[in-house]
Amino acid sequence: MARLDVNRSGEMEVFARVVELGGFSAAARAFRMTPSAVSKLVARLELRLGGRLINRSTRRLQLTPEGRAFYERSTRILADLDEAERAAGAGERPAGRIRLNTNASFGTHILAPLVPEFLQRYPGVSLDIVQTDAVIDLLEERTDVAVRAGPLKSSRLLARKLGATRMVIVGAPSYLARCGEPRSVAELEAHDRLGFCYARTIEGWPLIRDGAPIRLPTVGSIQASDGEALRHLAVGGAGLARLAAFTVREDIRAGRLRAVLEDANPGDLEEVHAVYLGQGGPLPARVRALLDFLAERARVR
Known part of the structure; x- marks a missing residue:
């Protein structure tokens, strides 16, 4: 034929x-x-x-x-x-629907406040936003862009770095009053350490004890599927959580959470990227507009 x-x-x-x-x-x-x-x-x-x-x-x-x-x-x-x-x-104006997948913490603290600005800038674009901390297959989930925290694995995905944030161990004043504030890594071992209920690239909490790096497993009566759930649990006094600084900055400022054991913090950073499918070829204008907007306005620190 x-x-x-x-x-x-x-x-x-x-x-x-x-x-x-x-x-x-x-x-x-x-x-x-x-x-x-x-x-x-x-x-x-x-x-x-x-x-x-x-x-x-x-x-x-x-x-x-x-x-x-x-x-x-x-x-x-x-x-x-x-x-x-x-x-x-139409003069290459971005238009159409974008399916965006993001972890709950980024979606709540950084993305949501910026969505009105993005839609005002690009009125021809509409967004489908899905929040989950689980790593998805962009092709199977028909997703244009996904925001991922942590180290990137080698894959077919392309990435735009949105920044990096330090990690901090936090607890609510009510929990610390009830269980005591840990003054050493040894004391930390007796506390409820809230963790994730799915496999992560980095398991446990990286810490410094006696000048040497260690990794302390998360042990407690509660595990959760995303960082926002852990933040709410920590604010409610359920235990200690190790979370990205940008997610708890306002809670610390408002006195809902307190940072603990900062002298045992190794200072590690968690990178955040916007990832998307492609081999370096032209992107749809709507996807390119979103990636450029995130790189410009949705900086993580």
């Missing part, structure tokens, strides 16, 4: 929608087609490309490695086409 006889961008769009919506029927409804027509189009695409893109089962669709690679390239090409049309018709 001659390439001019194939609507390749149309095939890419249908295939991408099948992946994003999780099935042929949902994609068919979106395009006002029949499920069999969508299935045949994907089968024809696989035949033309010479390989299976999707493993089909009665319960769900699963991308093959070739299918995942084709989806990533297709979405970039479709985004470039959309951007070219917007540039020709």
Whole structure:
């Protein structure tokens, strides 16, 4: 079949929608087609490309490695086409919906106060904001940008650094009055140390004891799924928490929390990045606008 006889961008769009919506029927409804027509189009695409893109089962669709690679390239090409049309018709004004995933602490203390400013600057853009401290797969979650704290693993993701923040151990005055303020790492071992209920890259609390670095496990009756939950628990007097300084700065200033054992703090910094899919090619204007805005206004310290 001659390439001019194939609507390749149309095939890419249908295939991408099948992946994003999780099935042929949902994609068919979106395009006002029949499920069999969508299935045949994907089968024809696989035949033309010479390989299976999707493993089909009665319960769900699963991308093959070739299918995942084709989806990533297709979405970039479709985004470039959309951007070219917007540039020709609207002076390249950022427009469209952005799906942003962020950890709860960044979303609460830094992002939320800035959202009105961003939307006022780019009225053609809308935001879907999902808060979770768990590391997600941007492709599977159909996410444009994710904010991540901590060391970055080597991956296909590109990143913009938003800053770095020191870590601090804090407790509520009510907890410290009830359980005593730890004056040494040895005393700290007897306290409730609030932690996360999922595996992290860095486990335990890095500390300095007798001039040497150690790592103290989090041991307590409560664990939580995100830093904001731990902050609220610490403010409520449930135990001590080791949190990013920017998340507890106002609590310390207001007297809701007190920093403890600063002389045992190793001074380690937690970096924060905005990550996104891509191989260095052009980004959709809306995504580029968000990344530039975060780098300009959402600085972490």
